[in-house]
Amino acid sequence: MPYIMLAPWIIGFLIFKLYPIIVSFYYSMLEYPILGEPEFVGLQNYAEILTKDQTFMKSLVATLKYVLIGTPAVVIVAFFVAFILNFKLKGVNFFRTAYYIPSILGGNVAVSILWTMLFSVNGPINIVLGVFGIEPVYWTTDPRFAVFTLIILKTWQFGSTMLIFLSALQGVSKSLYEAASLDGATKIRQLFSVTLPLVTPVVLFNAVNVLVKAFQEFNSAYLITKGGPNKTTYFLNLYIYDSAFKEGNYGYASALTWILLLIIGILTLILFKSSDKWVYYND
Amino acid sequence: MKKRVIAKILACTLTLAAVLTACGKSDSGSNGGSGSTGAEPGSGEEVTLTFSWWGSEERHEAMEQVAKLYEEANEGVTIKVEYGAWDGWQQKVLTQMKGQTEPDIMQVNYNWVHSFGKGSNVFYDLNELSSLDLSNWDADYLKAMEVDGQQAAVPHGMTGRVQAYNAALFEEYGLEFPTTYDEVKAAAEIIGADNTPTGADNKYVLMTIGKECPDLYIAQMLYNHTGKPMQTDGKINYTEAEVKEVLDLYMSLSESGAMPTFQQEDPIDNESNPVWTSGRTGAIYEWAGTLNKYTAAYKGGDAVDELAIAPYITEDGSAPNVYVKPNLGYAVSKNSKNPEVAADFINFMFTDEEAVKALGTNLGISSNKVTNEIQVKEGMIEGKVKEAYEVLDSYEQTVIDPYFEDENVRGQRYIVIEALRTGSVDSTEAAAEYISKQQEELDKLYD
Numbered sequence: 134m135p136y137i138m139l140a141p142w143i144i145g146f147l148i149f150k151l152y153p154i155i156v157s158f159y160y161s162m163l164e165y166p167i168l169g170e171p172e173f174v175g176l177q178n179y180a181e182i183l184t185k186d187q188t189f190m191k192s193l194v195a196t197l198k199y200v201l202i203g204t205p206a207v208v209i210v211a212f213f214v215a216f217i218l219n220f221k222l223k224g225v226n227f228f229r230t231a232y233y234i235p236s237i238l239g240g241n242v243a244v245s246i247l248w249t250m251l252f253s254v255n256g257p258i259n260i261v262l263g264v265f266g267i268e269p270v271y272w273t274t275d276p277r278f279a280v281f282t283l284i285i286l287k288t289w290q291f292g293s294t295m296l297i298f299l300s301a302l303q304g305v306s307k308s309l310y311e312a313a314s315l316d317g318a319t320k321i322r323q324l325f326s327v328t329l330p331l332v333t334p335v336v337l338f339n340a341v342n343v344l345v346k347a348f349q350e351f352n353s354a355y356l357i358t359k360g361g362p363n364k365t366t367y368f369l370n371l372y373i374y375d376s377a378f379k380e381g382n383y384g385y386a387s388a389l390t391w392i393l394l395l396i397i398g399i400l401t402l403i404l405f406k407s408s409d410k411w412v413y414y415n416d
Numbered sequence: 417m418k419k420r421v422i423a424k425i426l427a428c429t430l431t432l433a434a435v436l437t438a439c440g441k442s443d444s445g446s447n448g449g450s451g452s453t454g455a456e457p458g459s460g461e462e463v464t465l466t467f468s469w470w471g472s473e474e475r476h477e478a479m480e481q482v483a484k485l486y487e488e489a490n491e492g493v494t495i496k497v498e499y500g501a502w503d504g505w506q507q508k509v510l511t512q513m514k515g516q517t518e519p520d521i522m523q524v525n526y527n528w529v530h531s532f533g534k535g536s537n538v539f540y541d542l543n544e545l546s547s548l549d550l551s552n553w554d555a556d557y558l559k560a561m562e563v564d565g566q567q568a569a570v571p572h573g574m575t576g577r578v579q580a581y582n583a584a585l586f587e588e589y590g591l592e593f594p595t596t597y598d599e600v601k602a603a604a605e606i607i608g609a610d611n612t613p614t615g616a617d618n619k620y621v622l623m624t625i626g627k628e629c630p631d632l633y634i635a636q637m638l639y640n641h642t643g644k645p646m647q648t649d650g651k652i653n654y655t656e657a658e659v660k661e662v663l664d665l666y667m668s669l670s671e672s673g674a675m676p677t678f679q680q681e682d683p684i685d686n687e688s689n690p691v692w693t694s695g696r697t698g699a700i701y702e703w704a705g706t707l708n709k710y711t712a713a714y715k716g717g718d719a720v721d722e723l724a725i726a727p728y729i730t731e732d733g734s735a736p737n738v739y740v741k742p743n744l745g746y747a748v749s750k751n752s753k754n755p756e757v758a759a760d761f762i763n764f765m766f767t768d769e770e771a772v773k774a775l776g777t778n779l780g781i782s783s784n785k786v787t788n789e790i791q792v793k794e795g796m797i798e799g800k801v802k803e804a805y806e807v808l809d810s811y812e813q814t815v816i817d818p819y820f821e822d823e824n825v826r827g828q829r830y831i832v833i834e835a836l837r838t839g840s841v842d843s844t845e846a847a848a849e850y851i852s853k854q855q856e857e858l859d860k861l862y863d
Contacts, residue, residue: 381823
């Protein structure tokens with residue numbers, strides 16, 4: 134009986150998750166033009182990607198830059214906002230909602246238009262910078278800055294991560310703060326010696342979550358910078374999409390997907406391994 | 417016991433998935449069809465066809481009107497429509513074709529016909545369908561959409577890029593339209609005199625909007641400069657020195673302030689670009705066939721009289737040999753159950769007076785003789801589109817190579833041009849890559 138009850142999920146998982154995963158691995162070993170006949174080429178796609186494909190290298194650099202800067206940025210900002218919103222402030226519920234809203238909006242078209250306008254060369258951001266005597270920045274068209282514009286967008290959408298931190302912070306026992314206070318610990322000291330160690334499991338959880346999502350980023354680069362300028366925001370997911378649906382090469386796109394999976398796997402593993410040294414489990 | 421149940425579910429599911437995959441891969445015959453051409457036009461049989469296109473709002477209204485006219489004229493036939501903007505449309509159609517769920521009748525781009533099957537026809541061979549009168553096209557026009565000896569699609573018309581001018585801006589400064597690049601740069605000193613590196617109100621002599629436009633502009637400059645088209649039989653015809661000279665010339669236009677630099681360009685890369693719509697550029701470079709969308713967007717469509725189509729700008733003011741191509745075409749799916757009715761619908765679009773009137777010159781001037789006659793008789797060929805075609809027709813024309821617009825081939829040109837414009841490479845490196853990268857992609861196609 135339990136298996137019959139579970140069957141809808143199991144069947145869905147097998148058809149829509151496991152089967153595509155297996156098939157995509159098989160596809161990655163094919164020369165597979167989208168409207169042509171597939172031909173088995175073994176590991177040729179992988180060899181070409183890793184040894185000859187300059188676009189892949191550019192795409193990888195762009196993705197790693199986005200992930201390795203964006204992930205800590207989101208986690209740090211989300212933690213500190215959650216920390217502040219954990220105090221009993223007047224109107225705190227309003228602020229909690231307000232900060233959560235951007236993450237509901239996600240990477241949709243309206244947000245991309247908003248971002249394009251905000252960060253245009255004559256947009257409000259540059260006007261504000263101008264007040265402080267800072268020269269206008271070509272946020273989306275200068276290869277040096279474009280990826281940071283998208284990182285800022287990602288960081289702005291810290292709401293979900295913040296909410297998880299908030300619930301973790303509320304789980305920290307008040308008695309610990311009272312004890313620390315009696316021992317003469319300042320608020321800052323309490324933050325780093327009590328709060329932070331106790332929420333490190335949640336930091337790890339959020340870091341992994343944000344990292345994996347950052348590797349899968351597509352919308353912002355597709356809508357705001359179109360992968361440019363000069364491929365500096367051409368994230369791997371964009372390259373996979375173009376390879377499959379624009380250039381019509383399923384095999385190559387599948388191989389790219391598996392390489393992306395491998396990279397995500399390795400970085401996640403590193404995070405988990407390193408957690409022995411910095412995550413405190415209260416058990 | 418538990419393991420056995422899980423194993424059974426697993427086995428059933430994977431079998432089902434494998435069956436689904438096998439179904440999706442079924443081949444549908446050499447010309448596409450199953451051999452049968454389905455219902456005959458006018459038979460009164462219940463037939464439902466799907467028809468897809470991309471385009472602007474104006475085109476959507478016109479095409480829907482044509483579909484309704486056909487339904488009224490053909491009892492039993494229902495035309496379901498699918499349409500949208502160009503962005504992502506090619507990917508959508510490719511995916512549909514992969515899943516064999518594409519519409520019966522498709523508006524297709526010139527490069528799709530050749531690139532989708534990489535030299536093999538992936539659409540129904542229209543030679544096999546008697547309901548479409550192919551004699552209404554000149555053989556040369558049909559040839560452009562012929563693949564591997566099969567008629568993959570029929571062209572609506574031919575088009576080429578033209579220079580559309582904002583005459584009001586030139587009048588304001590008392591300037592004539594430039595005919596050489598030196599005159600363009602001289603005009604920039606006057607029109608762009610108050611420009612600043614980031615000025616929101618900057619004015620320019622001309623603009624190449626988006627990625628496609630600079631690419632086509634440079635390609636035409638190369639043709640003018642060398643007298644040779646981009647490629648012949650899969651080989652790039654230029655030397656690095658020739659390409660470098662043209663890239664330097666192109667870059668000198670933005671360096672002189674005649675065109676915006678890469679950084680100065682507005683992110684809106686279509687007819688809604690505010691520099692164009694507010695009248696702050698002297699000219700744009702757009703397809704003659706779809707010029708209407710730019711004229712409609714200019715100052716809200718209320719100042720079309722301020723616009724003019726003038727001769728091409730060249731290095732010495734001489735008449736160029738211009739690139740042209742079929743603006744778009746219509747193809748029938750290989751998987752259509754009723755290809756004869758689908759062909760009849762295409763024929764209707766081109767030969768029914770009301771249908772032609774409904775379409776107007778939304779798709780440009782048609783190369784189909786019947787459509788063209790109706791367009792002329794009804795006085796539909798007018799305004800800026802007419803002027804644009806007159807300018808095009810005043811030049812020698814070259815149909816662009818089928819693989820000129822292949823996504824991989826032109827994608828390489830886009831990369832090089834953007835790298836040059838953002839300052840990531842100099843013109844020497846860009847010229848070398850412009851040739852070598854394109855050649856690599858062409859070699860794959862001609863392999």
